[in-house]
Amino acid sequence: MRGPGRWAVLFALVVLAVVMIFPFVIVAMNAVKSPAEYSSNGPLSLPEGLYLQGIVDFWNRVEFGVKLWNSLVISASVSVLAVVLSVLNAYALGIGRVKGRLWILVLFLVANTLPQEALAYPLYYLAKAAGLYDTRLAVIIVMTAIQAAFGTYLLSAVLGQFPKEILEAASIDGAGRLRSLLRIVVPISRPTLSVLLIFFFIWTWNEFFLPLIFLISNDTQTVPVALGVLQGQRYMDATMSSASALLGIVPAVAFFLIFQRTLTRGVTVGAIK
Amino acid sequence: MRARTRGYWLYLVPSLLLFLAVIVVPFLMNVGASFTRWSGVGTPRWIGLGNYARLLEDERFWESFQHNVGLIVAMAVVPTAIGLVLAAALFDYIGKRFGARTASALRATYYLPQVLPVAVAGVVWGWMLHPSYGAVNQIFGLDLDWLGDPDLALATVMAVMVWFQLGYPVVIFMAGLQRVDPAYYEAAEIDGASWWRKFWHITIPQIRPEIFVVLLTCTIAALKVFGPIFVLTRGGPGNATMVPSYFSYLNFFQKANVGYGSAIATVLALIIIVVTFLFLRVQERDA
Numbered sequence: 001m002r003g004p005g006r007w008a009v010l011f012a013l014v015v016l017a018v019v020m021i022f023p024f025v026i027v028a029m030n031a032v033k034s035p036a037e038y039s040s041n042g043p044l045s046l047p048e049g050l051y052l053q054g055i056v057d058f059w060n061r062v063e064f065g066v067k068l069w070n071s072l073v074i075s076a077s078v079s080v081l082a083v084v085l086s087v088l089n090a091y092a093l094g095i096g097r098v099k100g101r102l103w104i105l106v107l108f109l110v111a112n113t114l115p116q117e118a119l120a121y122p123l124y125y126l127a128k129a130a131g132l133y134d135t136r137l138a139v140i141i142v143m144t145a146i147q148a149a150f151g152t153y154l155l156s157a158v159l160g161q162f163p164k165e166i167l168e169a170a171s172i173d174g175a176g177r178l179r180s181l182l183r184i185v186v187p188i189s190r191p192t193l194s195v196l197l198i199f200f201f202i203w204t205w206n207e208f209f210l211p212l213i214f215l216i217s218n219d220t221q222t223v224p225v226a227l228g229v230l231q232g233q234r235y236m237d238a239t240m241s242s243a244s245a246l247l248g249i250v251p252a253v254a255f256f257l258i259f260q261r262t263l264t265r266g267v268t269v270g271a272i273k
Numbered sequence: 274m275r276a277r278t279r280g281y282w283l284y285l286v287p288s289l290l291l292f293l294a295v296i297v298v299p300f301l302m303n304v305g306a307s308f309t310r311w312s313g314v315g316t317p318r319w320i321g322l323g324n325y326a327r328l329l330e331d332e333r334f335w336e337s338f339q340h341n342v343g344l345i346v347a348m349a350v351v352p353t354a355i356g357l358v359l360a361a362a363l364f365d366y367i368g369k370r371f372g373a374r375t376a377s378a379l380r381a382t383y384y385l386p387q388v389l390p391v392a393v394a395g396v397v398w399g400w401m402l403h404p405s406y407g408a409v410n411q412i413f414g415l416d417l418d419w420l421g422d423p424d425l426a427l428a429t430v431m432a433v434m435v436w437f438q439l440g441y442p443v444v445i446f447m448a449g450l451q452r453v454d455p456a457y458y459e460a461a462e463i464d465g466a467s468w469w470r471k472f473w474h475i476t477i478p479q480i481r482p483e484i485f486v487v488l489l490t491c492t493i494a495a496l497k498v499f500g501p502i503f504v505l506t507r508g509g510p511g512n513a514t515m516v517p518s519y520f521s522y523l524n525f526f527q528k529a530n531v532g533y534g535s536a537i538a539t540v541l542a543l544i545i546i547v548v549t550f551l552f553l554r555v556q557e558r559d560a
Contacts (some may be wrong), residue, residue, distance in 0.1 A: 011367055016383070030408075034481070044410050088288065089284065091281070098282055113549050115496070117517075119303065146295075241403075
């Protein structure tokens with residue numbers, strides 16, 4: 001295809017790109033319209049000015065700052081804890097080659113593929129019994145286990161190919177196991193660990209089902225749960241709905257932009273999930 | 274040698290304890306509860322396979338799995354098919370004729386919906402598809418109740434999921450294409466092969482492993498789908514978009530049929546494990 005043909009291909013792909021980002025654009029456009037402007041001009045007109053009251057009202061009504069903080073605390077704790085556990089496990093499985101490692105890996109893999117529904121009610125019941133129901137800690141503990149299952153599976157394969165000579169040299173120099181882990185394995189695998197950390201953070205941020213079950217009060221809910229539960233409430237008019245959608249989009253897109261370089265390098269890592 | 278590896282066990286202890294408490298024990302409790310009638314309070318009453326017998330005759334249960342099949346089409350099959358064409362077009366057409374920057378900008382645009390929490394994607398579309406003030410009806414000059422009409426609801430949810438999933442296969446396939454030896458394409462070009470022939474005979478066979486991974490992960494995601502259903506339709510109208518995960522949630526937390534919900538969740542877990550196992554077997558034989 002030469003000449004007009006190649007432009008036709010480009011045109012088709014650009015049209016598709018427009019369709020893909022259209023919802024983002026239209027949500028942003030309508031989040032800054034006043035209800036009056038919306039009802040007279042409809043959703044498709046360009047905003048006449050910057051009306052931020054809808055966003056402010058929604059923010060205050062749901063205490064969005066609290067939701068952001070909850071999401072941040074949960075996602076940051078889970079990603080750090082899950083990376084630590086994944087490293088410890090992968091050290092034993094990938095480098096230590098402990099007996100029965102294949103079975104342990106299968107266990108972790110099954111744990112990662114199990115639907116959360118098959119754990120949900122007992123977890124809910126146990127959390128209530130332990131006094132952890134409706135606390136962020138409950139979500140942190142459960143999500144750490146689920147993310148670490150995936151991380152262990154992935155990191156064990158990576159550490160299985162770790163150059164043995166370096167570790168042998170270290171042990172001749174008298175370094176113990178823990179020292180080798182902290183001084184050699186962790187620094188050398190830092191690029192993989194940072195990709196894993198970012199993935200865990202974003203996956204936990206985006207999680208819906210378990211936080212929905214555990215977090216019922218306003219003080220503990222995360223961003224996706226608050227938005228998902230409020231969807232379709234009576235007081236949510238058109239502009240406030242788009243304001244809520246925008247507030248859900250902004251952090252996610254911000255993470256995407258901040259982490260983009262690491263992510264595009266690492267999406268193939270996530271392919272296994 | 275044995276003593277050398279034994280010490281490594283210590284590093285597994287924290288995770289194994291956590292797993293026991295958070296995954297193994299709850300899963301066994303779930304299986305146990307599936308043999309009982311239990312409202313969530315009081316003592317569960319053992320009814321053997323009663324819940325499973327009830328499942329087999331429950332129309333809602335069967336329908337929910339049929340809807341799952343539709344969602345597998347929307348979340349795994351269609352995005353994989355379109356994703357292959359898009360990835361190939363971006364990689365060896367746009368990338369070569371308009372530059373790598375154009376290709377990666379388009380790729381990033383297709384990927385954008387994937388960065389959203391799926392519940393937020395649901396909020397976005399719930400608003401776009403609203404029957405009275407939604408943008409979609411306005412654009413097309415229609416007056417359809419996209420999510421409220423039982424004949425339309427599932428198709429609408431499927432379309433939203435195609436939008437949500439599409440970027441994932443595009444990115445994975447483009448990464449896969451980078452390790453394909455360009456010599457194959459050069460040889461095919463010398464033979465005068467058309468773009469479609471190269472696509473069928475080089476691109477697809479070469480990135481088979483990626484296609485498997487995408488189909489497997491997306492099929493599992495489709496079987497587990499919960500967030501979009503919760504936000505967009507709550508399984509309704511009627512039963513039109515009910516899926517097993519939401520059906521079990523409903524039994525757990527709204528109908529106080531914990532035993533029945535556990536049976537649904539157990540069956541779903543078994544199906545997912547079997548699907549994973551089958552995929553891995555096929556992939557192994559293929560390799």
